[in-house]
Amino acid sequence: MATPTPDNTRDRLLMQAERLFSQKGFAAVSVREITAAADTNLAAINYHFGNKMNLYLSVFQERWVPRAHGVRNFFRGYLSKKSLPQTADIVRAFATAFLEGAMSDDEMRCHINLMLRELTHPTEAVNIVVSEVIRPMHHDIREMIRPSLPENLDIEKLTLSIFSIISMILYFGFAKPVISLVMGREFDPQFKSRVIDHIVSFAMDGMNGLSKEET
């Protein structure tokens, strides 16, 4: 993390609020809990953000979006090593960025949890999530992959495939406890890298089928 414990109250509030909101959800966290964790006074939230909901939105604007950009940058950096990235490289870069690359496990869980909440129960913040991150990311990936696919490929099918890849990555990111329970094994680094291999090969087969169908 950039600053373990920021010296200014506002940033400490944002940091702790993000952590707690991602762990328990908006309603389950009290402003007292946040201000205590941020080691400041109860009134600090109202002074710096007006109210609790505005703090929640600010978490997305000032912490979640930058972090999403961090993931995107990792993704791009990973790909820049290849001169002519194939679809498999793109999928691997994407999965790696989310599952083992861009940040610590806790940070990633925090990130995904916040997003997932907005996906399932949108608040105002969903507009930020979709317009700032999800839609641009879809666009990027689609345009990267498209050259290696037939010209006449239905764009809907491609988009659905990208959603499918995202669904796998998200699922293996957020359902770790249940996956551990079902498979009876820890989600350790070796297993994680096998999961990434699986996602890549599964997705690649799916994408190959895509272009076969069409031509």
Added chain:
Amino acid sequence: MATPTPDNTRDRLLMQAERLFSQKGFAAVSVREITAAADTNLAAINYHFGNKMNLYLSVFQERWVPRAHGVRNFFRGYLSKKSLPQTADIVRAFATAFLEGAMSDDEMRCHINLMLRELTHPTEAVNIVVSEVIRPMHHDIREMIRPSLPENLDIEKLTLSIFSIISMILYFGFAKPVISLVMGREFDPQFKSRVIDHIVSFAMDGMNGLSKEET
């Protein structure tokens, strides 16, 4: 639904509690809201269930699990039409059961939301979800698919593939609003059936790759 508004207070509480918990989450729903929706007295929850948390657990035991069995029965009924179901039939049966078959859209959203909450932020109820539904369902599907795969296939890879299929089905189930936003189209029945086709073909290609790799 079986009983639109049950005549007994306990069932009305369970029904409204399920609806509200799935919409807003445990903490965001008050017992006053539930009892008002169930058209009964504030004290009813404590009389019938002891406390709010126990009501939440009872929702899973008495409403969620039976409904999951409903999905499973639809799945089995769908497959029983085929004498020798292929993997594609199994995947299609599974996706159909979740996305357009077993129950109404609202009911399914309610069902998936409750599960998703437990996947991401487990409470006591996660034990019910995993042991009563997810694990048995994994077992069933695995044993149905296994015959059509090579003998020496790594069981871990098969399990990961099943998780991947589940991830797609869940994602297309719960992220409908965002998918609509990104694709710029309604999630109408025609689109839904194309989504199922996509899931089946994508998953099938993934599974085929699975057996190719191994032999």
Added chain:
DNA sequence: ACCTATTTCAAACGTTTGTATTAAACGATC
């Protein structure tokens, strides 16, 4: 009809919630 067990109800409990208010501490500028 009476008694008993079960269920419903209105009212109140003590806490905790988000927010508002006021004064004190701080930091920069002159």
Added chain:
DNA sequence: GATCGTTTAATACAAACGTTTGAAATAGGT
């Protein structure tokens, strides 16, 4: 070092929270 706007602190407040209580209502058995 006095004065300014900015930030923190202590405290207050009404509203909402989950839970408890004891009385009223209801249902079933005799």
